[in-house]
Amino acid sequence: MTKFLVLTRHDSELDVPPMDQWDPADMTAHLEYLTRLNDELAAKGELVEMNALAAPELAKTVSADGRSTPVITDGPFPEAKEVLAGYQLLDVESEERALEIAALVSSAPGPDGVPLRQRIEVRQVMWSRSDEM
């Protein structure tokens, strides 16, 4: 079994308005789709963890040299086109399976039920702390 991190981003290149401007029914359909997907993955023992992140407006960026007061700024870099929206940590049989799941995330319905086709990044986990679980 191999662990993969599946990263979903707010993608401003997509021709879709931010979710707070969606029709509430579309938003419900989108969230239901993802909930169902995560439930299925959990039931199969493939989902280790899943977290959606709060809006990037709430993010802080920290930079420190270890001695003086850290510099804290609001948000991620303003020029960033993509910011992390959430992630799933999978533990699956193969990379193929991780990519298959990523495709299911990518095709979650957007406005009017049209698949979003978000670009999902899949990264293999290299090393885990062993005393946590």
Added chain:
Amino acid sequence: MTTPDALEDLLRELAPQVLGVVIRRYGDFVLAEDAVQEALIAATTHWRRDGVPENPRGWLLQTAGHKLTDIHRSEQARRRRENSATVDAGLDAGPEAADTDDTLRLLFLCCHPALTPASAVALTLRAVGGLTTAEIARAFLVPEATMAQRISRAKQTLAGETFGMPSSDERAQRLLAVLKVLYLMFNEGYAATAGDDLVRVDLATEATRLTRMLAAAVPGDGEVTGLLALMLLTDARRPARTGPVGELVPLAEQHRSLWNREQIAEGVVLVTRAMAGGVVGEYQLQAAIAAAHDTASSAEQTDWKQILRLYGLLAKVVDSPVVTLNRAVAAAMVHGPAVGLELLEPLDEQLKGSYRLDAVRGHLYEMLGDDERAAEHFRRAARRTTSLPEQRYLTGKAALRRR
């Protein structure tokens, strides 16, 4: 006084025997397995406190019987169904045969072709190995809930299966599936090098124990014996395989005095006996290769001609790019690095993006004295590996060649 380790060993040895009896009496693998798991957990608590009972197997059978009744009752309550038969809790110890065939039947069931390899490994560890879900979860570094789901899904997949011996036509095929699952389990343990954690179940040791049980159930099978030999001969080198800070030590640089001599001796006897049987399969050949390494008194004394010959035979049995890769290394040791590099050429397509191919090329260019190319391949391999110790090792090799 029984030490916790001896208690665990006893429980794990009894686990498949007890499960076999419970399934044969009640016919339901899914519920029987739950009941036995609960009985094992109860035994750990009670026996540790009160000591091991006179008849531990009988105690487990009786407790499993009670648990099964509880499970049936709660199932019934849940379904609000009345008049359904309850299981008689009187599972006495009885003189019933503790039959090695039960272990074999269980292995056939848990390594069923309908399961994915990872599910089969997890289920085998629980049902045959007698490990708890929590222990299996820790071994795979996933939360217990994730592992519980995986095992429960695997059991549901097997719900309709009978607890019998496969037909003689099917048997050879099914035995190969069992061997593959045990081999995967061993490799999963052997590859895991984050080994500072003593609470983690050692999958390599567990796979070896289960293969030993299988070998007792099917004595005289060359491939089963071969796989057991392969595990012993590979695991024998484990103490020398990592350095003081977890860094990887390649075979040629290992301190052979750290190798486990007892395991090597047993492995050599087993592989010799297996290969005398005539039909030689992939596990026997891999074991023979491991034996050739293990019995060399130094890296220089290694009989590479013999190893190359064995890889030639192995390539006829399994045509895999990984075999070709290893064969190329052996060929380089016998005929020089240029020959090895030539053998690697067809692998560019088959092993595209694999760090192993880059690492082997690095070593062969190093042998040729082409430091620049060696460094380039080591660097690329370091970027592509997904193992931290290997990355450290390869980065070190690249830095050394750049000097």
